[in-house]
Amino acid sequence: MASIKTILRKKQLLNGKFPISLRVTKDRKTKFFRTPFEVHINEWDSKVGRFNKKHTQQLKSNRLLGKIEDRALEVISDLEMAQDFYTLNDFERKFRVQSNPEASNIFSFWEELIDEMKEAGRMGNADVYHHTKNSVQKFAKQKSLHFNEVSPTFLDKYEVYLRNKGGSGGGIGVKMRAIRAIFNVAIKRGVIDEKLYPFKHYKISKLKGKAIKKALNIEEVHSLQNLDLSDKPHLINSRNYFIFSFYTRGMNFADMMKLRWENVSGDRIHYTRSKTKGNFIIKIMPPVKDILDFYAKNNKPYIFPIILRENLTPTQLNDRKRKTLKKFNKDLKELAGLAGINKPVTSYVARHSFANCLKQKGTGTDIISESLGHQDVKTTKAYLKELDTAILDEASELLLP
Template identity: 60%
Template sequence: MATVKTVLRKTKLADGSYPISLRVSKDRNSKFFQTIFRAFPNEWNETTGSFTAKNSNSIQNNRLLLKFKDRALKILSDLEMEKSDFTLKDFENHFRIVSNPVQQNLFYFWDEIIGEMIYAGRTGNAKVNKDTFESLKKFNKSTKLNFKEITPSFLYKYEAFLRSRGGSDGGIGVRMRTIRALYNFAIERNIAKEQDYPFKIYKVSKLKGKNLKKALSIEEVLKIRDLDLKKYPSFVNTRNYFIFSFYTRGMNFADMMKLEWKDTDCDKIYYTRSKTKGHFKIKIVLPVQEILSYYRKHSIGTNYIFPILLKNNLTPAQLENRKHKTLQRYNKELKEIAEICEINKPLSSYVARHSFANCLKQKGVATDIISESMGHQNLAVTQAYLKEFDNSVLDDAIEILV
């Protein structure tokens, strides 16, 4: 006899909650089917397999869980009538595909994935997916689209559509990688079939951004570091963020924003890079120490070093919103600082990281040291990274011929 129960899985998510799955058991074997729900242990009743009143939307969520269970029980009943020796694989085929054709709809599935990303606090990924969702919907002119319809031909037409609207290789690459990741999710969850995978023919790797990375020389960095802030007091934070990033091996804005006082001691900063999850231990050099001292003196009373997040315990959505607003202002003011310092390069938050690598290269530091300091996974990444910077050595060599 087959049984169905909703259970809290043991895999802990980033926010401390656990995924809820439908467990179907038969002949002492079980198979789990992930739902869209997550819960903290105190929000879940193990015995009844339902949300407790501590869950903010327990009544509606329990109703939806019952629908999952009812659909599973109906499929089991139908299979029992067809053949008593059916397997869990038979059930899976009916539950995921046959009895639920709407699941094969790309936009329906995508909406669930975006919801899961938001719930897990991955708001940056959720935003990229939302933007691509809207773009593809505009191209398709409806939300009726199955995974089997995402063919290489479809993707080439979508690429042409994006180019007609001014899309660059880099921007189109972001869209295509997002769709590819979604397709991979769908294969993992048995929503789409691997044999239909279009990215074996349509290669996203050809879509590489052709814009050269911009980097400052050490002389240009020092111009910003030595900017007379008494003369330009409105640029104190922007100048500090840029110099702090440069002298902390190119720490990106999102990580700086969330850096707390507890992440520092007398001579080191400890943090985990959001993008790669690499762990960093960085020596506090004099310019960084001066910036830290400034913010200790001008603390706004939060756990954070910088006055970007104005209070503790913000939700992921609030963090993302705050990052977006502050980063816009930061990049705008960096361009104004570049003009004041007579730096004829488009300055942005990421230029600090590029400049750190470029200045080490100019000083003759070995590529493997640069690679380790930046947290790159291998030397090839660093070599490709450095290759894009201005090569003054070659320029000087050419001068010999003049």
């Protein structure tokens, strides 16, 4: 059991007064926590740890000291109920949050995590956290928001706010998962108590994206692949990126961007997927070989002309990715028009199309799952379920006379 006492520290300040601190002792170790008070030595009663009658605001100051002690005792009680063993460092983390309002400001903690992600090169997550924080700040209309204010009711109202602004279930879910992650890290690091966790009652599982995944059939992929772009040279790179992604099991754009010639060995491409850290070994199909041959003459460390120099910072890499991806998706709209494809075509459609075409050719779900790098076949089943429309339409047409 820890013990506490409010004491006068013996080191005199420049103004002639002495600081008042809260002394916490546990397992023969002691920590001191500064209070807002400073007094002359004759204004302090060391026996009871309180201001005496010579202090001009004796009653008010003693009440505040009592509140500080009560807060410390509450922290000790919570720690002893939550765990068999705790240290003074555990007490300090928990007590400082309750004593310092800024420490429980979710936006300050949020910024801290964003900075950590940027330093680790996790720029995609950093972007999601940044945009979600800005969105919550606009909704809350305040610069400071404490963890205990983010209640299930707060989240319900935030969801309504996002829907009124045109947000979809899937998009809202992304933001809610970012908020949930903030709480999980804060609890893990001892910044807040688990009882403040609002997601026991607010369920993110109800937020499901309703947008149907778009995919091309193999004929449409071939029409893009066989386009004559001799008079449209500005589209060649984007067409190559799409076809390369399709024939490399839907390789993500971020992974294509970082692909080096050293990843090519014989008739295989070896790489680690950024998102899942899964290792892939992919056979080089003829369309992929044609694209590799096209860029081989550039004599650069990277296969594609996206990263143009070495030693870019994570922020610079992310900026380059966003700029190139924006042009890529713009070019794909033009390419779809030239190929007579009346569907929205984006960079991610290549991955959807790869899965869709394998399914149409009768490939088993387990094989498709392994090809995509899904860790659970259930993910693949859910993925393919949204691509069923074309197959169902064809089956229905069998009923026609």
